[in-house]
Amino acid sequence: xxxxxxxxxxxxxxxxxxxxxxxxxxxxxxxxxxxxxxxxxxxxxxxxxxxxxxxxxxxxxxxxxxxxxxxxxxxxxxxxxxxxxxxxxxxxxxxxxxxxxxxxxxxxxxxxxxxxxxxxxxxxxxxxxxxxxxxxxxxxxxxxxxxxxxxxxxxxxxxxxxxxxxxxxxxxxxxxxxxxxxxxxxxxxxxxxxxxxxxxxxxxxxxxxxxxxxxxxxxxxxxxxxxxxxxxxxxxxxxxxxxxxxxxxxxxxxxxxxxxxxxxxxxxxxxxxxxxxxxxxxxxxxxxxxxxxxxxxxxxxxxxxxxxxxxxxxxxxxxxxxxxxxxxxxxxxxxxxxxxxxxxxxxxxxxxxxxxxxxxxxxxxxxxxxxxxxxxxxxxxxxxxxxxxxxxxxxxxxxxxxxxxxxxxxxxxxxxxxxxxxxxxxxxxxxxxxxxxxxxxx
Amino acid sequence: xxxxxxxxxxxxxxxxxxxxxxxxxxxxxxxxxxxxxxxxxxxxxxxxxxxxxxxxxxxxxxxxxxxxxxxxxxxxxxxxxxxxxxxxxxxxxxxxxxxxxxxxxxxxxxxxxxxxxxxxxxxxxxxxxxxxxxxxxxxxxxxxxxxxxxxxxxxxxxxxxxxxxxxxxxxxxxxxxxxxxxxxxxxxxxxxxxxxxxxxxxxxxxxxxxxxxxxxxxxxxxxxxxxxxxxxxxxxxxxxxxxxxxxxxxxxxxxxxx
Numbered sequence: 001x002x003x004x005x006x007x008x009x010x011x012x013x014x015x016x017x018x019x020x021x022x023x024x025x026x027x028x029x030x031x032x033x034x035x036x037x038x039x040x041x042x043x044x045x046x047x048x049x050x051x052x053x054x055x056x057x058x059x060x061x062x063x064x065x066x067x068x069x070x071x072x073x074x075x076x077x078x079x080x081x082x083x084x085x086x087x088x089x090x091x092x093x094x095x096x097x098x099x100x101x102x103x104x105x106x107x108x109x110x111x112x113x114x115x116x117x118x119x120x121x122x123x124x125x126x127x128x129x130x131x132x133x134x135x136x137x138x139x140x141x142x143x144x145x146x147x148x149x150x151x152x153x154x155x156x157x158x159x160x161x162x163x164x165x166x167x168x169x170x171x172x173x174x175x176x177x178x179x180x181x182x183x184x185x186x187x188x189x190x191x192x193x194x195x196x197x198x199x200x201x202x203x204x205x206x207x208x209x210x211x212x213x214x215x216x217x218x219x220x221x222x223x224x225x226x227x228x229x230x231x232x233x234x235x236x237x238x239x240x241x242x243x244x245x246x247x248x249x250x251x252x253x254x255x256x257x258x259x260x261x262x263x264x265x266x267x268x269x270x271x272x273x274x275x276x277x278x279x280x281x282x283x284x285x286x287x288x289x290x291x292x293x294x295x296x297x298x299x300x301x302x303x304x305x306x307x308x309x310x311x312x313x314x315x316x317x318x319x320x321x322x323x324x325x326x327x328x329x330x331x332x333x334x335x336x337x338x339x340x341x342x343x344x345x346x347x348x349x350x351x352x353x354x355x356x357x358x359x360x361x362x363x364x365x366x367x368x369x370x371x372x373x374x375x376x377x378x379x380x381x382x383x384x385x386x387x388x389x390x391x392x393x394x395x396x397x398x399x400x401x402x403x404x405x406x407x408x409x410x411x412x413x414x415x416x417x418x419x420x421x422x423x424x425x426x427x428x429x430x431x432x433x434x435x436x437x438x439x440x441x442x
Numbered sequence: 443x444x445x446x447x448x449x450x451x452x453x454x455x456x457x458x459x460x461x462x463x464x465x466x467x468x469x470x471x472x473x474x475x476x477x478x479x480x481x482x483x484x485x486x487x488x489x490x491x492x493x494x495x496x497x498x499x500x501x502x503x504x505x506x507x508x509x510x511x512x513x514x515x516x517x518x519x520x521x522x523x524x525x526x527x528x529x530x531x532x533x534x535x536x537x538x539x540x541x542x543x544x545x546x547x548x549x550x551x552x553x554x555x556x557x558x559x560x561x562x563x564x565x566x567x568x569x570x571x572x573x574x575x576x577x578x579x580x581x582x583x584x585x586x587x588x589x590x591x592x593x594x595x596x597x598x599x600x601x602x603x604x605x606x607x608x609x610x611x612x613x614x615x616x617x618x619x620x621x622x623x624x625x626x627x628x629x630x631x632x633x634x635x636x637x638x639x640x641x642x643x644x645x646x647x648x649x650x651x652x653x654x655x656x657x658x659x660x661x662x663x664x665x666x667x668x669x670x671x672x673x674x675x676x677x678x679x680x681x682x683x684x685x686x687x688x689x690x691x692x693x694x695x696x697x698x699x700x
Contacts, residue, residue, distance in 0.1 A: 336547040337547060337549065339543070339547060341549075342508075342536050343536055343539070343541040343610065344536075344537070344560065344609065344610070345533050345534070345536045345537025345561060345613060346533075346560075346561070346565060347533050350564055354560065355549055359549075362551075
C-alpha cells in the first residue's frame with residue numbers, strides 16, 4: 001500500500017479554547033488553582049492602585065483655585081492641580097516675556113514644518129532637506145529666540161534659512177503635484193530641460209542668488225526685540241539644551257569613534273583618552289567644571305554665558321557616549337564590506353560615508369535613541385547649577401507665595417510630560433528599526 | 443628555486459608587457475611566516491590559476507597584489523607602479539585591479555544597479571547616465587540585467603557572485619583577481635559563475651584565480667601554480683601540471699582532490 005490518503009483533507013475550525021476569550025482566559029489566567037489565586041490577587045492590587053490614583057488625581061482633585069488654601073477648603077484628599085495650571089506658561093516657557101511667546105511657538109512650528117517632508121512619501125531630495133535643517137535652522141531659531149540686532153553673519157544665515165525653508169516647502173509641492181524635484185521643475189519651467197549640465201546649474205544658481213538678494217534686502221527692514229538668555233526657561237530651555245546637545249554630539253561622536261579606530265597612534269590615543277575620561281565622570285561634575293573652572297582657562301575679559309558653557313559641557317559629555325554607540329555599530333559591519341569598497345577604489349572617507357556608515361546607522365538606532373532619551377532626562381541636572389529648566393520651574397512652584405509647599409502635583413505633572421516625550425521617542429525608534437530592516441534584507 | 447619551471451613559450455594572446463612583477467616578497471602575520479621569497483611575473487593577458495591546500499598562503503598572495511594586505515619585504519610592481527607605503531598609489535592601484543571574493547562582499551543596502559554604478563560615479567567621476575549604461579552592459583554580460591533593481595539579499599548566491607564580477611568589471615580593470623569565487627556556492631550554481639569567468643578569459647583579461655575547480659583550470663589557465671606552506675612549489679602549463687606533476691607535494695595534493 002503506497003497511497004496513504006487519496007482525497008485532500010478539508011480544513012477544520014480550531015477548537016474553542018484557541019479562539020474564544022473564555023478559552024484564552026482559561027489557558028492564560030486560570031490554568032491551575034495556584035494561578036487563579038495569583039490572578040485574583042494581582043487584579044486586586046491593580047484595582048486599588050488605579051482607583052486610588054483616580055480618586056486623588058481626578059475625582060477629588062481641585063482644578064480651579066486662587067491659592068493652596070482654597071484647594072484644601074475644596075477637598076483635603078484630592079490633588080491641587082490649580083497650582084500647576086496657574087504656572088502653566090512658566091512650566092513651558094520660563095520667564096520668557098509673555099507677549100513674545102509666539103516666537104518660541106513659531107520656532108517650534110518651523111522645525112516641525114521643515115522636518116515633516118522627511119516623512120512624506122514621494123518627496124525628492126530628502127538628503128538636502130536634512131542638510132538644510134542642520135545647517136540653517138539653528139541660526140534661524142537662535143535669532144527668533146534671542147532677537148536683538150542682527151550682525152552681518154546672522155543676517156546672511158537668517159536669509160539663507162528663509163530661502164532654504166521656502167525652497168523646501170515648494171519642493172514638497174512640486175514633488176507631490178508634478179512628481180519632480182524643485183530644481184527639475186524650475187529647469188523645465190525655463191525650458192532648459194535639454195540644455196547642458198553646466199547651463200542648468202547656472203540657472204539654478206541664478207535663481208538662488210536673485211532670491212537671496214531679495215530676502216536679504218527684505219530682512220534688513222525688521223528686527224526682533226532682544227530677549228536675554230536668563231529669561232529662557234521651562235520646557236523650552238530643556239528642549240533647547242537637549243536639542244542642541246543631540247544635534248551637535250552626533251557628528252562629534254562619529255568623529256571620535258572613527259578616531260578611536262584610526263591607524264594613526266596620536267589620533268587614536270587622543271580620542272580614546274577623551275572618551276574614557278568623560279565617560280568615567282558624572283555629568284553633574286562636568287557641568288560644575290564647565291561653569292566654574294572653564295572661565296579660569298579663558299583669556300581675561302572673555303566671558304561666555306552660562307547657557308553656552310552648559311551646552312558645550314553636555315555636547316562633550318554626550319559625544320563620548322555617542323562615540324561608543326557608533327563604534328558598536330561599526331563593529332557590527334563585516335570586514336568584507338570595507339574590502340569590497342577598497343577593491344573598487346573608494347577612499348577611506350568614501351568607504352565610510354557610502355558603505356559603512358549607512359549600514360552601521362541601522363544597528364545604532366536603538367542605542368542612539370536610548371542615548372537621546374537619557375540626555376533629555378539628564379538635562380534636568382542643569383537646574384542644580386541655577387538654570388530654570390522644566391524641573392527648576394516645577395520646583396519653584398512650591399516657593400511661590402500662593403502655592404507654598406506644593407511639591408507633589410508639579411513633580412507628577414513633570415513626570416507625565418517626560419513619560420509622554422520619552423515613550424513616544426522609544427516607540428518611534430522601534431518603528432524605525434522595523435521599517436529599515438524591512439527595506440533591505442540581508 | 444629549482445623546481446619552479448618557467449615556461450618560455452606561452453599562448454599567442456599573451457603580450458610581452460609585464461602586468462605584475464613580484465620579486466623576493468615576504469610576509470609575516472606576527473611570528474607566522476605566510477609567504478616566503480615569492481617571485482612571480484604575470485604578463486598582460488596571462489591567466490594564472492593558483493591552487494594549494496588551505497593555509498598555504500594563496501589568498502594572502504593575491505590580497506597582497508591589490509594591497510589589501512601589506513607585505514614586509516621585497517617588491518610588488520603592478521602595471522608599472524611600485525606598491526609601498528605611499529597611500530596615494532593605493533586607491534589608484536585598487537581601481538585598476540578588480541577583485542572577486544569568496545563571500546561576494548556586495549553592499550546589502552544598495553540595489554544591484556547602485557552597487558555597480560558606485561565605483562564609476564565616485565571614483566571615475568562619471569555622470570549618472572553614463573555609469574548606468576556601463577552597469578547595464580556588464581549586467582547583460584553576466585546575464586542578469588533583469589535583476590538590476592533588486593537588493594543583493596534577494597538574489598541567489600550564484601547571481602550575487604556574477605554581480606560581484608560585473609561590479610569589478612565596471613571599473614574597467616586591467617587585472618582581475620579571484621579569491622575562491624565558487625567556494626561558498628551551492629554545487630548547482632558553480633557552473634553559472636565559471637561560465638562567466640570563462641567568457642571573461644576569452645576577452646583577454648589578465649586573471650589570477652585562486653580555486654579548487656580543476657576542470658576550470660584545465661580550460662582557461664595558461665599556467666597553474668601550486669603553493670604549499672608559503673612557497674610556490676611548482677609552476678607549469680596545465681597539461682603538464684595535471685598529467686605529470688613533478689614535485690612530491692604536488693602529486694600528493696592532486697591525488698587528494700582529483
